[in-house]
Amino acid sequence: MSRSADLFEASQRVIPGGVNSPVRAFASVGGDPIFIASAEGSRIRDVDGNEYIDCVSSWGPMILGHAHPEVIDAVRVAALRGTSYGAPTEGELHLAELIVQLVPSIEKVRLVSSGTEAAMSALRLARGVTGRDAVIKFEGCYHGHADSFLIKAGSGATTLGNPSSPGVPDSLAAHTLNATYNDLESVERAFEEAAGDVACIIVEPVAGNMGVIPPEAGFLEGLRSLADSNGALLIFDEVITGFRCSLGGAQALYGVTPDLTTLGKILGGGLPVGAFGGRADLMDQMAPLGPVYQAGTLSGNPLAVAGGLKTLEILLRDDPYKELAAESDRLFGALMEGATLHGEPLQANWIASMGCCFFASEPIRDYRSASTSDTVRFAAFHSGMLEKGVYLAPSQFEATFLSAAHTTEDVDTIIAAAQSMFA
Numbered sequence: 001m002s003r004s005a006d007l008f009e010a011s012q013r014v015i016p017g018g019v020n021s022p023v024r025a026f027a028s029v030g031g032d033p034i035f036i037a038s039a040e041g042s043r044i045r046d047v048d049g050n051e052y053i054d055c056v057s058s059w060g061p062m063i064l065g066h067a068h069p070e071v072i073d074a075v076r077v078a079a080l081r082g083t084s085y086g087a088p089t090e091g092e093l094h095l096a097e098l099i100v101q102l103v104p105s106i107e108k109v110r111l112v113s114s115g116t117e118a119a120m121s122a123l124r125l126a127r128g129v130t131g132r133d134a135v136i137k138f139e140g141c142y143h144g145h146a147d148s149f150l151i152k153a154g155s156g157a158t159t160l161g162n163p164s165s166p167g168v169p170d171s172l173a174a175h176t177l178n179a180t181y182n183d184l185e186s187v188e189r190a191f192e193e194a195a196g197d198v199a200c201i202i203v204e205p206v207a208g209n210m211g212v213i214p215p216e217a218g219f220l221e222g223l224r225s226l227a228d229s230n231g232a233l234l235i236f237d238e239v240i241t242g243f244r245c246s247l248g249g250a251q252a253l254y255g256v257t258p259d260l261t262t263l264g265k266i267l268g269g270g271l272p273v274g275a276f277g278g279r280a281d282l283m284d285q286m287a288p289l290g291p292v293y294q295a296g297t298l299s300g301n302p303l304a305v306a307g308g309l310k311t312l313e314i315l316l317r318d319d320p321y322k323e324l325a326a327e328s329d330r331l332f333g334a335l336m337e338g339a340t341l342h343g344e345p346l347q348a349n350w351i352a353s354m355g356c357c358f359f360a361s362e363p364i365r366d367y368r369s370a371s372t373s374d375t376v377r378f379a380a381f382h383s384g385m386l387e388k389g390v391y392l393a394p395s396q397f398e399a400t401f402l403s404a405a406h407t408t409e410d411v412d413t414i415i416a417a418a419q420s421m422f423a
């Protein structure tokens, strides 16, 4: 038995499902999760000594690759000064200044410890300042696991929410309306359903949690004007796309400015950091200035801030975005070509350094079309790639992330491994 299998067996005795986040289980692709011992650059190594080219990037944060020497050094230096004080630090100021400088919509920002916390807090702020309760979200978009977001749509175009987890009260779910991604009419219908009570629209400006689905021309602009005409706020959840689609996130790429933005993942450079920010007049409604309450013992933790600050500084200095986009074009272009050549139905969606190959024959533009993917075929593809030394996220509906540490040869290896699966 492998050491990974031993550890998984032992973990299942003390941790539900043996994992601390359900996406880490290999439930949808079969097999057991691999226990990781270390990672460096584009590679991760498991506890049995196998090495893989990593396409998961810790689900997005590791845009510079693993164990970047400058990031590690910044965290090490910070740790030597103590790990937490529960009082403000200069690092938090510098990170906040950098966020405000880089993200177009953010005039003021507050640091938290996860994307979940960021989205949850932004929603509370939107409800607090508008005095309204309803939120419009999109089927297939993920905003962390706070109660109001764990709502799935039924089969109708717009459906008053049914909780997708026990433990979410129906009375709360009733305030969440699901609309269809890339479908402005479904948003209009949601506004009609909850007339006068919609606090905000929250959206992933590039959807990254139902595979990758870019916004179609006019979609984000349409959300901006629907929010405005209905007196609601527009929240971009840029936890994945922030510092990934561009240094200024998807909002800089598409030129649409939300009222509030949530950040996470890359912002912490692999340490736990989230943030929410936006217009100063809105952010000034947060305690201690205003009445909307939110707090965190480890918010702005000095180690996490050091890792995040160094990551953003390197991104600003090295500007790897053009090269990342070119490698992404090459990777996903080659996969589409190879699949077509062998008559394998495949839809590759990608933007910047995030992408997804759906095993489906029709273009993927929303949750419903994403759901047509052949997940059994994906499971076989996933385990085949793993055998060839390529570590993909264990679900059809997760993104592949390239990092600045992926070399031309790494991308060639990924392409060759995938091509051999199509043949």
Ligand SMILES: *Cc1c(COP(=O)(O)O)cnc(C)c1O
Pocket (backbone or CB within 6 Å): 113, 114, 115, 116, 117, 119, 142, 143, 144, 145, 204, 208, 209, 237, 238, 239, 240, 264, 265, 274
């Ligand atoms: C990952 C993610 C979150 C949740 O972030 P956590 O740090 O896992 O809590 C929220 N929104 C989006 C778009 C995400 O991808």
